[in-house]
Amino acid sequence: MAIRKIVEMGKDDILRKHSRRVTKFDRRLAVLLDDMAETMYEADGVGLAAPQVGTLKRVVVIDVGEGIIELVNPEIVSQEGEAISTEGCLSVPGRRGTVKRPEKVRVRAQDRKGNPIELEGEGLLAVCLCHELDHLDGILYVDKMIEDVTDKVEEENE
Numbered sequence: 001m002a003i004r005k006i007v008e009m010g011k012d013d014i015l016r017k018h019s020r021r022v023t024k025f026d027r028r029l030a031v032l033l034d035d036m037a038e039t040m041y042e043a044d045g046v047g048l049a050a051p052q053v054g055t056l057k058r059v060v061v062i063d064v065g066e067g068i069i070e071l072v073n074p075e076i077v078s079q080e081g082e083a084i085s086t087e088g089c090l091s092v093p094g095r096r097g098t099v100k101r102p103e104k105v106r107v108r109a110q111d112r113k114g115n116p117i118e119l120e121g122e123g124l125l126a127v128c129l130c131h132e133l134d135h136l137d138g139i140l141y142v143d144k145m146i147e148d149v150t151d152k153v154e155e156e157n158e
């Protein structure tokens with residue numbers, strides 16, 4: 001495993017590109033997932049998407065304190081409710097802002113072997129799923145930000 005360099009907003013336009021679907025569930029994908037998890041933990045994040053480490057693949061890792069979740073080719077299949085919460089992003093260091101997201105989402109994806117998986121997220125997990133999936137389409141939370149609260153709060157939330 002290796003820690004990869006996290007791309008920052010404004011320094012690399014890869015964050016603005018659409019990621020490609022994964023079609024090969026090979027050793028390379030496994031290494032990417034392992035490296036992304038290590039990079040996320042090292043940076044104290046709760047989620048990381050492949051474009052943030054310079055790879056345009058539809059791959060994300062999340063850990064909101066309940067263990068690692070690996071999602072390949074994830075898609076939101078349904079959503080419910082609305083909630084506003086504070087977000088940050090490892091690619092937008094030192095900043096925080098409020099964003100409105102669904103309260104609950106259901107996501108369909110594949111695991112590292114290509115098996116179909118489905119999961120439901122509420123609260124922080126729902127926020128995280130939406131935030132990370134947005135990265136795969138070149139969208140950053142600051143695009144949806146209601147208010148920049150960088151100087152107002154200190155809260156743990158990717």
Ligand code: NI
Nearest residue numbers: 088089090091
């Ligand atoms: Ni992010």
